[in-house]
Amino acid sequence: MKGTFKKIASQLHLWLGVSSGLVVFIVALTGSLLVFEDELEPVIDKQFHIAAAHEGKQRLPLDVLQSNVTKAFPAKNPVRITIESEADRNVIFGLKNGKKEKDILSVAVDPYTGIIAASRIEQDAFFSVVLRLHRYLCLEETGKTITGISCVMFLIIMITGLVLWWPNRKNTKQRFTIKWNAKFKRLNWDLHAVFGFYVLPFVFIIALTGLVWSYKWVNNIIFMTFDGKPQQKREAPANLSTIKTPISSTLEKIYKATNQTLPNPGKILLTLPQSDSLSITISKADDNAPIANIVNFLYFDKNNGNLVKTRLYAEETKGMQVRRLIYPIHTGSLLGWPTKIVAFLTALIAASLPVTGVVIWLGRKFKGKKVKNQAIKVGNNKSRTKPVIAN
Structure with missing residues (x-):
């Protein structure tokens, strides 16, 4: 029974890996770049x-x-x-x-x-292209479907990989260490299996959180679990005034009021409505917060720059607060540089797994053909050997 289970796991690991390997390689490699987007973007441009x-x-x-x-x-x-x-x-x-x-x-x-x-x-822009490759291979909805399915496959690959990796009494040491001075075949196997084991928890979490962008129902699970209802659509409230005040400093007034209401350092994004009846949405990140992606929202009257409504992070529903954690967990920005470095190394190793896996598969495939050809050659040689007739 145990042998049958491992054989099934082996076949799933192999064929799901072959099917999704290229997509996993692209998504993981682009993901490693996106980890340091905020740091690299000002350098590149x-x-x-x-x-x-x-x-x-x-x-x-x-x-x-x-x-x-x-x-x-x-x-x-x-x-x-x-x-x-x-x-x-x-x-x-x-x-x-x-x-x-x-x-x-x-x-x-x-x-x-x-x-x-x-x-x-x-x-x-460079990182816009990288992001589109990462999320949907620059293929819009078709690519989104492909990356979503590949992400699910990758989760199964990791589970089956753990089953295949699981050590017994004889090979425990081999499963935890890489033999750097070994021949290429053994070294490649170690790089695939041992590195794969060490990064598995991190890759699994990154892949699992990635499903939020691939499938709306995964996103809804978060809100149903913590709020008891699907995510509610958020819109800017209507302006309180209907007459535009003749001043030429509305935006500057809003900017100063934002920093007075939210004195913490952080990036500010003003979203200007295309409708004259809606207010201006301000989001400001809190760089003093212990974790990343803590953002507060303010809404200002488009006509006179007066504050209409506040929407602070502390007042958000549990579902929205949990949802805001998904992005920094996925990108590794949750706790700043330490988690970013972990995410970067994890993504690089994840990108290497399809490569080392294909090398293992090709090695076994050609070895099987070589053994088969040798068997045929031996059989042919035997058939050509004349029988010895005793006198």
């Missing part, structure tokens, strides 16, 4: 993110920066404004650049001079 020398200079009002962007791109409506917490960062304006919501032209403005530093199609 420095002109876009880093402002010129700003010592001793005062930031210009947001409204002035938006006015400069509007003059440069009069046909494109602003939909969001991103303000990083670091003093040397440009302010990024997101302009609607097509019919789809994700069609965004990003414009970087130096907040101290008001000069437009750079612009780019957001979909063409």
Whole structure:
């Protein structure tokens, strides 16, 4: 019975691995890059993110920066404004650049001079491409289905891999250590099995949390478990006023009020509604929080910049608080650099597993053919041997 179970696990591990290996390799490799997206993005595209020398200079009002962007791109409506917490960062304006919501032209403005530093199609940016590869192989809904199925396969592969790895009395030491001076075949097996064992808990959690983006029902399970109902759609509330106040500093007023209400450091995102009746949504991350992705929301009247509503993290439902933990757990940003390093190494090893696994499979396949050919050759030689006739 035990042998049959292990044989089934072996076949599942093999064929699910062969079927999903390429997708797992791409998703894991891109995932390792995305772990340090926040750190690498300003380095890769420095002109876009880093402002010129700003010592001793005062930031210009947001409204002035938006006015400069509007003059440069009069046909494109602003939909969001991103303000990083670091003093040397440009302010990024997101302009609607097509019919789809994700069609965004990003414009970087130096907040101290008001000069437009750079612009780019957001979909063409390096990490945007990496993210699309990671989530759906740049194949939209078809790719999302493929990565979702491959993620489920990978979870089964890890379980069956643990079954195949499980040691007995004779090979316990071999299962926990890598023999670095061994021949290639043995070393490759160790890299696959031993490394796979050590990263299994982390990879399993990362893959499991990844299902939230692949399947809506997985996301709903979180809210049904903790809130007793599916996730509720959140919309910006309506403006309290109906008449636009003739002031030219509404955005700057909102920005200052946000920092007064939420004095903690953190990235600020202003989402500008396309409807004149809805308020402006402000989200601000809390960099002082013990874990990542703690975000508070404020809503301001679009007409006069007055505060309409607050939506603080502490007041969120348990379901939403748990849901907010999924992203930092998945990306490794939960506790900052220590968990990011763990996630980075885990993703790299996960990317290597399909490669070492295929090498093991090919080695066994060719070995089987070699043994079969040798058996045929021996059989042919025997058939050609003349029988000895005794006198």
